[in-house]
Structure formats: C-alpha cells, structure tokens
Amino acid sequence: MVVTVLGISGSPHRHGNTETLLDSFLDGARSAGASVEKVVLKDLSYSPCRGCNACHKTGECVVKDDAISLFDKILAMDCIAIASPIYTMGITAELKGLIDRGQYLWARKFILKTLYFSDEHIRRHKGLFISTAGQNWDHVLTGHFPQSPRSSMAPVLSTTTISSQTIWTSTRESKTTRPP
C-alpha cells in the first residue's frame, strides 16, 4: 500500500528557506515510495476563522472556501507535513489562519464526538512540522508549540542539525508502531 504524504507550505515567500526544506522532505518521501502532494497556502483563498462557534453545534464551518477542501485532503492523507517560517516568534498568519479554521474538526472530535479514527489510521497517520527562522536564538522554534508540562515533548530537531535522515529516525522513534 502506498503511503500518501501531503506537504503544506505556509510561507508567503515562494521557494524560500522553509519551502526548500519542505521540498527536500517531500523528495525524500517520494524516493522512499510515497505518493506526494504539495499545497501552497499562498495560492489558496480562505478567510480567518470568525469565532462564531456555529461549528460547535453543527460540526460544519459556515465559511465555504478553499480551507474546507484542504481539510478534506488533510483527513484523507497518511502523513501531513506543515511548513512555516517563523515571523515575529510564531508561525505565519497564513498558516495560523488555516489552523484556526480547523475548529470545526475540533468541534466534531471533542464536542459532537462524530470524528474519530481507527487504530490502524492513527498508527499510519504522521505529522511533521518543518520550519526555519532568521533568529539564532534557541527558543525561536519552541515558542509556537506549547506543550503541557506533563506531556513528553515530540522530537525536536534544530535547523542546524536537520537532515531527512534524522527526521525519519525521530518520527520512527516517536511511535511504538511503524507504518508498513
């Protein structure tokens, strides 16, 4: 079975550092036999979440635009790599705008309890965050993924040591069951 990989580039800047890193990851995935697709958020048209909370009751977003078709794709893929440069100590407004629009899926999962996945799906489903930052501060890449003090941190690789080999090693180590 072919593993499907979706790369989402959240940079407004085409072919910059972050997208180059994402491309390298996708090339690696392709050469390992995956079916790969890349989406550039800059080319899509979607508005930010309105915070209306209508989805808490309906499980549907009242705004119909490119974000919804992208979330359909996200749900269908095995591996999702999201990429964003760090702008002012956080992800870009493009990517934050998309993430916030996922609120209807949050509502389905945690309020309406209509969204759930099989164990098989969860084992196969992998997430990866790819980023670059201009600053050389150690904490520039950690501010935007707050973690509960009790949860174990996902493997973090600094930009200075990143390579496709270490990405794969770390994602494998982070789960007890590997994808086939």
Added chain:
Amino acid sequence: MTIKVLAFAGSPRRHGNSETLLDWVLASMAEDPDISIEKVPLTEANINICRGCNACETLNKCIQRDGMDIYHDKIIEADCILLSSPIYCMGIAALPKALIDRAQVFRSRKYVLKLPIVPPERKGKRLGAFLASAGQDWKYVFDAAVPSVKCFYHVIDIRDADISYLMINHVDEKGAIEKHPTAKADAMKLGKTMIAELKKRLAT
C-alpha cells in the same frame, strides 16, 4: 496635553470576551478628560498579511497599500498602544498575527536601517498592553502568544518593562468574561495605572 491611546481589537468576533476586556480598560481610561482614544476592530482594518518580501529592509516602507498605511502613522503617534486577542488553537488569532507580522517595517527601520521609530523626546515614554482571553483553563494557554506580542511592542519602541498583560483563561462563550470574578476590576485598574504612569512620563 492629550494622551493618545490606540487600541486594536483583534478578535474576529465582535464584542466577545477579549474585546470586552479591552473595552473595560478603555472605559477606565476615558474617565480622564485628557485622553483621546481610538479603537480599531481588526475585522474592519483591511490589513493584509506580510508577503515576506523583505523590501522594507531597503525601502523603509511596505510595498503593500492597504489599511496599514493609516495604522503605521497612528502607531507612531500614539502614547499607548493596546492589543486584544482571543487565543485560538493555543496561539494568537490570525487577524492580530497579520498586524504583528506587518510591523516588520518597524523592525527593518529599527534593527536593519538603524533609524528611530519615535522622535528621541518620546522614546521610553510609551506604554503597551496585551489583553487576551482563552477558552481553555490551562495556565500555559497564553505561552505561545506572548513572544509574538513582545516582538510587536519591541519593534514599535515599547520596551519589555513597559508592556502590561491581562490574560484571562477559562472564558469561552460570548459574555463569559462578565461572570469572571476579577477580570473587570483588573482591567479597570490596569487602565487607571497606565494613564497615571503615562502622565508621569509625559510631564518630564
């Protein structure tokens, strides 16, 4: 002498919890006759997202012509700049993040071109405050928003020590903040404290 207050209401939901918090601060400030207040809901501000082109590093201005043309000047003129945002998905909402990213022109001016943001006589006299609300009751729910907010204030020449924070967690539905035991009193007190401090600074 009039103290100029510029307040950005960052929530896509009008008159929700974070905006109410902002309104309380503004109401306590407005009790003073020497204050002029301008409140800007970002839903109506027409601020596009930063394109990451870095042209501002050489041009000293942004290549985009939109609402930011107006707010760029107002940010420089204001003595006090307030920003409110709800926390969405553990971070600042996309609208205020767009405003913060567009402040890149100030960052280029300050750190690349080494030019002043405000005239020397106003330096160190400005204050900022970040007002936020979050549905989650986790204490660390605001942690990821704060570094971006600090960047925003630093590049517009408001020092770390001159930024105040009032961040209320565990308020989700519209109006929930009204029932919070201390939010209103804290917001009113913050407004009064900031105005007193601004008067002291601007008198010297």
